[in-house]
Amino acid sequence: MSVTDRQARAYINGQAADMRVNVELETEEGMTLNLGPQHPATHGTLRVIAKLDGEQVVWADIAPGYMHRGYEKLCEVRTYPQVTTLVNRIDWLGSFANEVPFILAAEQLMDIEAPPRAKYIRTILFEMARVANIVLFLGDLGVQLGAVTPAFYAFRDREHVLDQIESVTGGRFHPNFDRIGGLKDDLPKGWIADTKAVMERMRTFCDEIEDLLFGNEIFEARTRGVGVIPADLALSYGLSGANARASGIDWDLRRDTKVGLAHDDVDWRVWTHPDGDSFARCWVRLQETREATKIVDQLCDKLPGGPIMAKVPRIIKVPAGEAYVATENPLGEMGYYVVSKGDLGPFRVKIRTASFSNVSVLPWLLKGVYVPDIITILASLYFILGDIDR
Amino acid sequence: MQRAWPERPAAQQQERESMSDTTDADVAEATGTNGAAEATEEQGPRDEAREAHLAVFTDALGDRVLGSHILVGHDLWVRVDRATWVEAVELARTKLGCTFFDFLSAIDWMPSPWGRYEDALLDESSTGAGIPAVDPSTIQQGFAGGETRFQVFARLANVRSQASVVIKVDLPDDDLSLATLTGLYAGANWHERECWEMYGITFDGHPGLRHLYLPGAFEGHPLRKDFPLVARMVKPWPGIVDVEPMPESDDPEADPEAEPAPDEETAAGDAVEATTADQASTGEEGTQ
Numbered sequence: 033m034s035v036t037d038r039q040a041r042a043y044i045n046g047q048a049a050d051m052r053v054n055v056e057l058e059t060e061e062g063m064t065l066n067l068g069p070q071h072p073a074t075h076g077t078l079r080v081i082a083k084l085d086g087e088q089v090v091w092a093d094i095a096p097g098y099m100h101r102g103y104e105k106l107c108e109v110r111t112y113p114q115v116t117t118l119v120n121r122i123d124w125l126g127s128f129a130n131e132v133p134f135i136l137a138a139e140q141l142m143d144i145e146a147p148p149r150a151k152y153i154r155t156i157l158f159e160m161a162r163v164a165n166i167v168l169f170l171g172d173l174g175v176q177l178g179a180v181t182p183a184f185y186a187f188r189d190r191e192h193v194l195d196q197i198e199s200v201t202g203g204r205f206h207p208n209f210d211r212i213g214g215l216k217d218d219l220p221k222g223w224i225a226d227t228k229a230v231m232e233r234m235r236t237f238c239d240e241i242e243d244l245l246f247g248n249e250i251f252e253a254r255t256r257g258v259g260v261i262p263a264d265l266a267l268s269y270g271l272s273g274a275n276a277r278a279s280g281i282d283w284d285l286r287r288d289t290k291v292g293l294a295h296d297d298v299d300w301r302v303w304t305h306p307d308g309d310s311f312a313r314c315w316v317r318l319q320e321t322r323e324a325t326k327i328v329d330q331l332c333d334k335l336p337g338g339p340i341m342a343k344v345p346r347i348i349k350v351p352a353g354e355a356y357v358a359t360e361n362p363l364g365e366m367g368y369y370v371v372s373k374g375d376l377g378p379f380r381v382k383i384r385t386a387s388f389s390n391v392s393v394l395p396w397l398l399k400g401v402y403v404p405d406i407i408t409i410l411a412s413l414y415f416i417l418g419d420i421d422r
Numbered sequence: 423m424q425r426a427w428p429e430r431p432a433a434q435q436q437e438r439e440s441m442s443d444t445t446d447a448d449v450a451e452a453t454g455t456n457g458a459a460e461a462t463e464e465q466g467p468r469d470e471a472r473e474a475h476l477a478v479f480t481d482a483l484g485d486r487v488l489g490s491h492i493l494v495g496h497d498l499w500v501r502v503d504r505a506t507w508v509e510a511v512e513l514a515r516t517k518l519g520c521t522f523f524d525f526l527s528a529i530d531w532m533p534s535p536w537g538r539y540e541d542a543l544l545d546e547s548s549t550g551a552g553i554p555a556v557d558p559s560t561i562q563q564g565f566a567g568g569e570t571r572f573q574v575f576a577r578l579a580n581v582r583s584q585a586s587v588v589i590k591v592d593l594p595d596d597d598l599s600l601a602t603l604t605g606l607y608a609g610a611n612w613h614e615r616e617c618w619e620m621y622g623i624t625f626d627g628h629p630g631l632r633h634l635y636l637p638g639a640f641e642g643h644p645l646r647k648d649f650p651l652v653a654r655m656v657k658p659w660p661g662i663v664d665v666e667p668m669p670e671s672d673d674p675e676a677d678p679e680a681e682p683a684p685d686e687e688t689a690a691g692d693a694v695e696a697t698t699a700d701q702a703s704t705g706e707e708g709t710q
Binding site: 096097100102104105106108109140264265267268269270272276281283288289352353354355356358365367369371373380382384388389392393396421 | 493496497499521522523524525527529530534562564565577581582584588607608609611612620633634635636644645649651654
């Protein structure tokens with residue numbers, strides 16, 4: 033069976049389930065299954081409501097909002113430097129990556145550029161946030177399928193990455209380290225050698241996970257051909273990051289846009305997978321983790337000298353204007369649409385998070401799948417609740 | 423719906439150098455992508471690419487394009503009238519190939535009646551007696567202009583050529599409704615639901631405008647500027663200390679009433695150390 037057939041069949045299945053929905057809703061028959069808001073498979077407080085016909089889902093809806101913190105409103109009453117503290121908490125597994133697009137948007141409005149060394153360190157921490165984030169995904173994936181061991185490996189090895197982030201920024205989870213015009217501090221002594229050792233270790237971890245999970249018969253049976261997202265549908269739903277690349281969309285903001293990070297100076301690859309199923313999403317993320325470790329290694333070798341802070345005014349007032357800057361965060365495209373009126377703080381910040389769009393495909397995707405596959409699909413889409421609810 | 427994306431062999435890796443080959447389908451758009459590296463030196467090609475994108479809108483819609491703005495090397499803004507909203511978005515999708523639905527949201531351009539809650543002078547008249555009046559003439563819109571308090575904007579992108587456009591539309595205060603985009607982009611569903619509950623803007627033809635984040639019985643529209651941030655009403659934000667000059671600072675640039683950033687940029691280089699330390703303490707305060 034070719035790829036096209038599988039994708040086409042999944043699409044037809046979805047359409048068929050769509051037809052049945054009307055019947056279900058009219059008659060109010062069948063069973064309604066409520067997953068969450070406190071279900072382990074939902075990674076937090078996400079509620080999945082599924083109407084079942086036997087074991088098959090005929091209609092599904094997602095109820096987010098259990099953790100909505102109103103960051104867009106809160107940003108309006110903070111000054112620009114204060115906003116990074118808030119946005120750290122959006123995708124809490126890769127916190128540093130949340131700060132970067134906001135800072136870049138503010139820098140674009142102010143028309144200043146960080147010095148090369150700051151750009152490099154920014155990119156290093158950006159990619160380390162990706163490693164710390166996706167490593168946990170790879171471990172968690174096993175748990176969702178009944179294999180507990182990878183989770184322990186993931187937590188054990190992620191700690192090394194967090195240690196490195198902590199020794200630079202002072203925070204394991206919420207660095208709050210990025211500044212308009214540069215960074216708060218330089219790297220500590222001996223950090224580069226330690227980091228390269230940790231990156232080597234993370235590559236070993238990836239190999240371990242590949243041996244443990246990706247060659248596993250049960251894993252393949254549970255993920256291959258499950259939750260197929262066609263490419264055009266992925267784009268229409270705004271799927272980004274590894275979820276889009278797993279549907280064959282060759283698009284990576286690190287490569288395709290020039291946002292002021294140092295990804296252009298190193299040699300790395302964008303991996304795609306044509307299948308669009310759960311396996312493809314996991315596989316692409318595994319490769320991305322490897323690429324991220326390579327990026328960190330190369331940037332550490334090439335790290336230029338010089339200042340880590342551009343010349344910025346003592347009081348940061350951002351000139352009036354609008355800017356949208358997005359970066360390729362661990363979960364996908366994350367962007368900030370910042371409207372400034374020349375004030376100390378932003379007038380309006382629209383936060384475009386990856387998980388929000390990624391999860392919005394679920395009502396379509398869950399139609400026609402079987403109950404155990406809900407768990408696999410939720411895990412493979414990989415969302416962080418803070419990233420949906422903001 | 424047809425599958426428009428070409429097949430790729432399994433585990434294909436796209437060498438980043440080969441990007442220029444993959445994007446040569448559309449000359450104008452490819453210029454926009456690949457010219458990015460040179461954009462800092464010469465801005466001509468980038469401008470032309472975005473002007474070509476803008477021409478797509480002006481040619482097809484004529485004077486129904488009410489305003490536009492090109493930020494060289496970054497983005498294109500187009501403002502259309504309300505009746506043309508869906509047509510303009512469809513144009514972006516078909517002519518510019520913007521099949522990626524980035525986001526949709528709204529802006530309330532009215533200045534907040536409570537300012538930025540910095541004054542810490544919230545007496546009874548402002549907390550107890552409803553919403554302070556705002557002079558409508560103080561409303562000032564951003565890029566591509568505008569005439570009304572509420573604007574809806576959506577960003578669409580082409581993932582191959584990196585063409586992108588932000589389309590804005592004005593909504594009159596007495597009729598906050600707009601045609602839905604769910605027929606064009608399935609992903610517009612959640613964005614419109616969020617916009618509806620946060621701004622009270624209804625989307626005609628939307629398959630189910632239900633609350634997304636807020637509880638069903640919630641009253642009001644939180645992201646409107648006249649919706650108070652109750653936490654600040656109860657207790658003024660300690661962050662106000664950050665905008666006051668430091669006691670030991672002799673730097674005249676530290677005056678909060680000083681000119682905005684561009685003028686200070688060149689002069690305040692030696693204040694960098696102080697800035698970084700100051701921001702660090704800001705972060706700590708925000709956490710607690």
